[in-house]
Amino acid sequence: MVEPHGPEQQPHAPPPSLWPVGFAVGVAVLLTGIVVGWPVAALGAAIAIVFGFLWVRDLTGPAAAAGREPPPPVGARPATEAGHALPLADEGEIERFPRARFLEGATLGLSGLIGGLITLPVAGFAIVPTFVGQKHEDVDIGELDTFPEGEWQVVTFMEDPAEGEVSRRTAYVRNNGELEGQPSLTVLSNRCAHLGCPVQPSGLLDEDASETVETSNTVVTRIPATPAAFTCPCHGGAYDLEGNRTAGPPVRGLDRYEYEIRDGRVFLVGAYSVGSVQGEGKEALIKRYDLMNPGLHVDGPSAIMYPIGPRR
Amino acid sequence: MAVPVRTKSRRRQQLEEAALYPLDWVEERSGLVGALKYFLFRKVPGDISWGHTLGSATLTAFLVQAITGAILAMYYKPHPDTAYESIQYITNDVTLGWLVRGMHRWGASVFIILMFFHMARVFLYGAYKYPRELNWIIGALLLILGMFEGFTGYLLPWDQTAYWATVVGVNLQGTGPFLGPFLVNVLNGGAEIGVDTLSRFYSIHMLLLPGAIFALIGLHLWLVIRLGVTSQPWSPEAAGSGEPEEPRPAREGLVRPARSGGSE
Amino acid sequence: MSVQRKKSRRVVEREAQFKQYRADVQSRGKPFYPWAMFHDAAMSTVVVGVIIGLACVWYFTSGEDPHDVGWLGPRYAEPADPGTTTFVPRPDWYFYFLFYLLRIFKWPDSVILGTVGIPTILMILLFALPFLDVRRERRIVRRPVAVTALLLTAASMGVLTYKGAVAEEATAAGSEAVEQLIEEQNLPEGVRPGLELFLRTCTSCHTYAGEGSSNLGAPDLTTIGDTGRSVEQFMQILREGPGAMPSFANLPEENLRSVGEFLEASKGAG
Numbered sequence: 001m002v003e004p005h006g007p008e009q010q011p012h013a014p015p016p017s018l019w020p021v022g023f024a025v026g027v028a029v030l031l032t033g034i035v036v037g038w039p040v041a042a043l044g045a046a047i048a049i050v051f052g053f054l055w056v057r058d059l060t061g062p063a064a065a066a067g068r069e070p071p072p073p074v075g076a077r078p079a080t081e082a083g084h085a086l087p088l089a090d091e092g093e094i095e096r097f098p099r100a101r102f103l104e105g106a107t108l109g110l111s112g113l114i115g116g117l118i119t120l121p122v123a124g125f126a127i128v129p130t131f132v133g134q135k136h137e138d139v140d141i142g143e144l145d146t147f148p149e150g151e152w153q154v155v156t157f158m159e160d161p162a163e164g165e166v167s168r169r170t171a172y173v174r175n176n177g178e179l180e181g182q183p184s185l186t187v188l189s190n191r192c193a194h195l196g197c198p199v200q201p202s203g204l205l206d207e208d209a210s211e212t213v214e215t216s217n218t219v220v221t222r223i224p225a226t227p228a229a230f231t232c233p234c235h236g237g238a239y240d241l242e243g244n245r246t247a248g249p250p251v252r253g254l255d256r257y258e259y260e261i262r263d264g265r266v267f268l269v270g271a272y273s274v275g276s277v278q279g280e281g282k283e284a285l286i287k288r289y290d291l292m293n294p295g296l297h298v299d300g301p302s303a304i305m306y307p308i309g310p311r312r
Numbered sequence: 313m314a315v316p317v318r319t320k321s322r323r324r325q326q327l328e329e330a331a332l333y334p335l336d337w338v339e340e341r342s343g344l345v346g347a348l349k350y351f352l353f354r355k356v357p358g359d360i361s362w363g364h365t366l367g368s369a370t371l372t373a374f375l376v377q378a379i380t381g382a383i384l385a386m387y388y389k390p391h392p393d394t395a396y397e398s399i400q401y402i403t404n405d406v407t408l409g410w411l412v413r414g415m416h417r418w419g420a421s422v423f424i425i426l427m428f429f430h431m432a433r434v435f436l437y438g439a440y441k442y443p444r445e446l447n448w449i450i451g452a453l454l455l456i457l458g459m460f461e462g463f464t465g466y467l468l469p470w471d472q473t474a475y476w477a478t479v480v481g482v483n484l485q486g487t488g489p490f491l492g493p494f495l496v497n498v499l500n501g502g503a504e505i506g507v508d509t510l511s512r513f514y515s516i517h518m519l520l521l522p523g524a525i526f527a528l529i530g531l532h533l534w535l536v537i538r539l540g541v542t543s544q545p546w547s548p549e550a551a552g553s554g555e556p557e558e559p560r561p562a563r564e565g566l567v568r569p570a571r572s573g574g575s576e
Numbered sequence: 577m578s579v580q581r582k583k584s585r586r587v588v589e590r591e592a593q594f595k596q597y598r599a600d601v602q603s604r605g606k607p608f609y610p611w612a613m614f615h616d617a618a619m620s621t622v623v624v625g626v627i628i629g630l631a632c633v634w635y636f637t638s639g640e641d642p643h644d645v646g647w648l649g650p651r652y653a654e655p656a657d658p659g660t661t662t663f664v665p666r667p668d669w670y671f672y673f674l675f676y677l678l679r680i681f682k683w684p685d686s687v688i689l690g691t692v693g694i695p696t697i698l699m700i701l702l703f704a705l706p707f708l709d710v711r712r713e714r715r716i717v718r719r720p721v722a723v724t725a726l727l728l729t730a731a732s733m734g735v736l737t738y739k740g741a742v743a744e745e746a747t748a749a750g751s752e753a754v755e756q757l758i759e760e761q762n763l764p765e766g767v768r769p770g771l772e773l774f775l776r777t778c779t780s781c782h783t784y785a786g787e788g789s790s791n792l793g794a795p796d797l798t799t800i801g802d803t804g805r806s807v808e809q810f811m812q813i814l815r816e817g818p819g820a821m822p823s824f825a826n827l828p829e830e831n832l833r834s835v836g837e838f839l840e841a842s843k844g845a846g
Contacts, residue, residue, distance in 0.1 A: 130497040156659040163507050166392040168659035190661060194687065195483040195678070197476065198660050202780050204773070204827060229822035231780040233664040234480065235678045236789065238781070240822060247820060251684040293496050295487040295687060302685050309493030312503040355605030356612050364612065365619035372620035376627055396655045403651050404640050410651075414631025418648075422627050424670045435705075435726055438714030442590045445706035452702045459670070466668050471642070475656035476665030484678075487691040505658070540601055545714035551605065552597035 017058050022051030131310050137161070139268040140215040142222070144183055144261055147175040152241075154201065156221040157268070171257055171268070172201060172230070174241075176282035184282035187257040188230070188243045189271060193250040196294035197234035201227035215265070230254065242277040242284055251297045253277055256286070275299040357543040357551040363437070364541055366430040371529065373423040377461075378526075380416040381518055388468065390514035392507055395470035420462055427455050439542040447535040450528055457525050464517035470510060478513075479505060590712055672740030673733050679743065753787060761785055761798070761845050763838070770838030773831055781821070785845070794821065799844035810836035 026048030033041025137160045147153060152174045159167040169189070176184040190199045203226045210223040229246070230239040238247040243254030253274040260267045275287035275298050289298040291312045297303040339345035387406055389398040402409040431451065434440055440448035467478040482505070486496035501508040543550035583591075606612065630648065638646030642654050657663065667675050674695065681690035701708075709722060716723055754771055757763065763771065779788030783796045805813075811832045817823035824832065 127498055130501050131494075134503050154661055156661075164393060166506055166509075166656075166658060168657065170659040170661055190659075195480045195487075195691075197480060197665050198663055200661050200780065202822070203777050203824065204831065205776070226826050226828075228777075228817070228824045228826065233780070233789070235675075236682060245684065246822075247682075249678070249682045249684060249687050251687055293486045293493050294483045295691065296493060297684070300685070302688070305489035305688070306493060307490070310497050310503070352609035352613070353607045355601045356608050357601055358604050358606045360612055360615075362615060362619065365615045368616040369619045369623045372623050373627070376624060392656070396652070399652055400640075403635075410635045411628070411631055414635050415627050418630035418634065419627045421669065422623060422630070426623065432726065432730070435722070436716060438719065438722075440706045441709070441712065441714065443594055448706050449703055452699075455702075456699070462668060462670060469652050470656050471653035472656055472660065472663045473653040473666060475658065476663060477667045477671075480665060480667070481671075484674075484691045487688050489688070489692070492692070540597065542597075542714070545716060549604065551600035552593055553600070 017055065019051050019055035019058055023048055023055055026051055134311060135160070136270050137217070138260075140217050141171075141173070141220050141266050141268060142213055142215055144175070144264050144266050146213075146222075147173060147185070147266070149175045149177045151175070152201070152225045152227055154205065154223040154225050158218045161218050170198070172225070172227070173266075174281075179282040183261055185259050185266065186242070186281065186284070187259055187268065189255040189257060190230075191255060191294060192232040192234065192237050193245070193252045193254060193273075193294055194232065194235055194237045194248070197232050197237075199230045199232045199237070199239065199254065201225050202229045202231050203227035242280055243274060244277050251295060251302070252299070255291065256288075273298050351537060354537065354540075356541055357547075359543050359547040359549055359551075360541060361544055363433045363544070366426060366433050367536070370423065370426040370430050371533075373419055373426050374525065374529070376415060376419045377423055378522060380412045380419065381522075383412050384416055385518060388514075390468070390511045392470060392510055395468065395510055399469045399471075420465060424458060424462060427458055431455065437542050437545055444535070444539055444542075447532060447539070450532045450535070454525060454528050454532065457521055457528070461517060461521050461525070464513045464521065467510065467513045468517065475505070478509075586710070586712075593712060669737065669741065672738075673736035676736045676740035676743065757785060757787070761842065763841055767834070767838040767841050770834035770836070773835055774838055777824075778835070784842075797839065797842060799842060801840050801842040802844065805840065807833065807836040807840045810839045 026044050026046070029044030030041055030048055031044070033039070033044045139157050139159060141155050141157050152172055154170060155173045156168060156170045158164070159169050161167075169191075172186075172188040172190060174186045176186060178184065191197075192199045206224040206226075210221065212219060212221045214220075227241065229241065230243070231237070232239075232248065232250070236248040237245065237250040239250070239254055240246050243256065245251075245253060253276050255271055255273050257268040258270040258272060260269050271291050273289045273292045275289060277287070278285040287299065290309075292298055292306070292309055293312070296306045296309070335345050384402065387398060387402045387409065389395060399413075402413050404410070434448065434451070463478075463481055466481075467474045482496055482499050485499065486492045488495060497503060499512075500506070501512040540551075543552065634646065634648040635651070636646075637648065638644050638651050640651070642650050642652055644650065654663075674690075677690040677694060678687075681687055709719075711719075713719055753775065754768065757771060758765070758768065774784070775787065778784075778797070781794040782788055783794075783798070785798045813821075814827070814832050814835060815823060815825040817825075
């Protein structure tokens with residue numbers, strides 16, 4: 001809209017205002033809400049009321065009066081007199097217009113609010129779910145009778161069949177015979193305690209005797225083996241048959257799986273980390289800790305660097 | 313100049329005007345043409361060398377990555393069950409898919425090498441000194457982001473090398489004191505590499521990091537334009553050393569700089 | 577107006593020098609286009625050409641099969657198998673230096689130096705460089721510390737990358753390795769079963785004619801037969817596992833004997 005130039009016309013022009021736009025948006029949302037559902041309608045009504053109020057206040061309040069004041073000619077401000085009706089925006093740096101200060105604060109505050117409203121849920125969405133809801137399935141790896149006493153088997157299974165191949169894991173399993181009437185197994189994880197590489201058995205693998213069996217909740221591949229040690233091909237970690245570190249950089253022993261025997265079947269029901277193991281087989285004394293990520297010390301002086309970790 | 317053209321000059325003028333009109337139109341509304349002109353015709357030291365081309369070469373390599381990456385995203389499927397097959401499909405079946413993937417794969421290495429070369433050049437020339445300290449820091453950030461691009465992109469083919477390099481890489485960062493174990497979960501999207509990890513890495517690799525890299529490259533270039541490029545420190549006519557005592561003839565360079573006196 | 581602080585001489589000098597730089601560029605410089613930009617364009621063309629060239633060589637020398645390696649590596653390795661017991665992981669080449677660093681720190685309590693410590697120190701130095709080196713001097717001959725640091729960094733990165741690239745590992749060697757060793761090492765045909773078992777079992781610690789891992793410091797066995805030990809003596813060593821070596825007593829007798837025969841016949845290529 002082009003204003004005709006001339007001071008006498010200006011007092012009649014309404015002051016520029018965004019409130020009517022907000023009011024219109026509110027009405028539009030209200031109308032949409034009638035179709036979509038009552039919460040939207042309520043939101044629209046609220047918007048319309050708020051902006052309508054502001055609009056009315058704008059037209060009637062002192063701000064409107066200021067708007068009707070003829071704007072000072074550029075470059076030639078009227079001489080400031082004591083008792084001037086309203087301080088003007090260009091009064092100078094020292095005498096700040098309170099409204100401008102309010103707008104400054106409101107702008108920063110609103111920007112911060114928007115930033116927070118966007119960042120918090122997004123960051124939460126990206127980070128929080130990675131710590132919660134870590135579920136552990138109990139994995140059935142077959143009948144206890146199929147693990148001959150004193151012999152090793154390389155057992156490959158899916159930790160969470162619903163996740164599929166990505167949850168495939170390998171454990172080295174040895175049946176130690178019975179201890180006080182209870183069957184005893186050594187179930188070593190094949191993830192290196194250094195940085196998680198796949199640890200290999202040093203010794204014979206009887207691939208021809210490999211068998212794949214379907215258990216109650218996963219498919220298990222089992223290969224009989226006669227390892228003399230376990231070695232890691234990445235950075236040269238080496239372990240004895242109890243999973244104790246014998247050489248190289250691993251910071252602790254091999255992790256172990258917890259097992260339960262249910263109706264003569266072996267279930268893996270979780271895992272734990274191992275500092276070191278004394279003795280062998282069923283007599284082994286295991287220093288066990290909560291499951292930790294590879295590379296983290298569980299005992300010794302270096303363990304103070306990792307006082308807490310997320311549940312795994 | 314333009315003496316022989318004088319006969320056609322009227323027609324030519326009209327043509328030129330017609331051709332320049334859109335440019336003027338854009339310039340009037342955006343000032344972009346002027347900015348481009350400033351960028352193109354700003355003065356650089358007369359003795360700049362092939363070493364100075366490493367930065368723009370790195371930018372070219374990055375643009376190759378951005379373009380080929382965007383196209384690869386049309387065929388790649390970031391899920392553990394489909395990723396490997398889609399890589400095989402891209403490489404073996406899609407028309408020219410091998411070329412686009414090959415360029416992306418090898419462009420990554422070239423990009424990293426060029427970043428190191430560029431950095432070594434800046435170091436040798438002492439170009440990180442006042443007033444260009446901030447640009448060195450931006451460059452160092454770009455190097456780290458570039459390495460992270462390499463790390464996150466390495467998982468995407470979902471083959472044995474990819475998977476295990478990522479296992480080691482994540483666990484490696486997990487050995488950081490105190491916060492390391494938590495970082496593992498954030499990177500993996502869970503305690504271990506699972507179904508969500510691949511799409512997580514994919515998003516970081518093709519949205520978050522490239523966005524940050526683009527923004528930082530913009531800043532990097534802006535500072536180069538604002539502060540200028542440094543001469544070779546051993547150049548007898550290095551800018552910043554004042555007038556050379558005895559002006560030497562033009563030095564090596566593919567195009568001999570026109571030093572016909574008095575043109576400035 | 578803030579209070580004017582007195583500038584130190586260094587600040588005054590470097591500001592003057594930058595002013596001089598501006599003036600010199602203005603009076604003696606060349607326009608970026610086309611003079612410098614031509615160089616940039618030429619270099620970028622080379623870069624794109626190299627990238628396309630590498631892609632072509634990579635593709636046309638390799639095949640659809642992951643084992644068809646070509647000159648620049650396979651198109652893709654085997655599909656990811658989180659449960660593997662045979663795969664030997666390797667990072668991309670630009671992480672070789674880090675990979676080899678991890679092999680150097682082979683004591684558990686030093687692991688963190690290789691994983692986090694040294695990379696963090698390098699990163700801090702990288703960011704702090706402009707504030708550590710605040711002299712105006714840019715000429716290389718007058719910056720001995722900086723140039724030495726650059727050369728040392730480049731050399732150590734180069735060496736670590738090279739060592740990482742050639743770091744051999746115990747791989748379940750295929751039949752071609754068996755044939756090659758029998759031919760190169762003048763081994764009798766009868767030791768074939770022992771050699772196969774050896775490559776599957778012993779090379780995770782021992783090296784033999786360039787095969788296997790030297791990581792754990794176990795002796796090279798290429799010429800172990802020259803020590804004059806008998807087959808029985810070798811079998812005894814395998815059963816006992818002297819020193820750090822584990823005992824292989826749980827292997828069947830005939831396997832021990834075949835390895836013993838192979839070791840006894842190993843007298844080097846000469």
